Amino acid sequence: MMECRFLVPERDALMHSDARTSEGQDVLNGFKMAMRRLASTVTVITTALDGRRYGMAATSVTSVTAHPPALLVCINQSASIHGPTIANGRFCINLLGVDHDDMVGPFSGQAAGEDRFAYGTWDAHSGGLPYLLDAQANLFCVLTKRVSYGSHSIFVGEVEQVRLCGDTEPLIYQDGGLYRTLGLPTQS
Structure with a gap:
């Protein structure tokens, strides 16, 4: 047993x-x-403020409701993206695919500020909101609620637009590692 x-x-x-x-x-x-x-799809959360882009890797993303379509993301209050997300009132959740494992480190603190966006190919949505062109999905959200809890804020965003790209092949994070398919770790 x-x-x-x-x-x-x-x-x-x-x-x-x-x-x-x-x-x-x-x-x-x-x-x-x-x-x-707890296995989770790796995402990069992005926002922009005053012409400057902000981004961070996150796995603490989940759907809230389908009516209206809404997601929540948890962001540490000390993260550089926290204040700009509140000020902008909009953010994008970029769902990473199996070929994006090289982006996780830079968006997890190995790079800072604008240097993070040297990884991947980015475009700007309305208002300059950055989104990853080859992400599995981009979910553009309007911030509708923020709840402080401990060291983090829980942001609820109503999805205003969705962009889908390619096949469903998520980059998964589990047990401290990245996985291209469930059970098979990446080589990084």
Whole structure:
């Protein structure tokens, strides 16, 4: 039988002050380990403000409703894209395909600012909103709600336009790695 365990201290251990401190760390470590088991399509979130482009890689993107079509994305409040997304009121979710694994590093902090856009071929939608030309899909959103939670903001965007390109071959992130198809890691 498969071994399973709860990552919360025993009830008796909660009587000791050092156990109470470690309880939060146990849950945090367990949470991180559990999230590594959640496979997600890798995206690049983009916006623009005053002629400057902003972008970040993200896997914390999900649909909210079909009526109206809406998505949510979670963005760290310290990320350079956070303020411009609020100020612009619009953002684009670019769904990456299997051939985009070279973009993940730069949009995850290995490059900064405009240097991130040296990777991939970009165009500008109305208002200068950058979108990746060969993304599997581009979802252009109007920011309709923002909720602060911990270190992040949850942005809900109503989809105003969708652009589809090519076959359905998503770049998947799971267990700390990129996968071109489920179960087969990329070579990067």
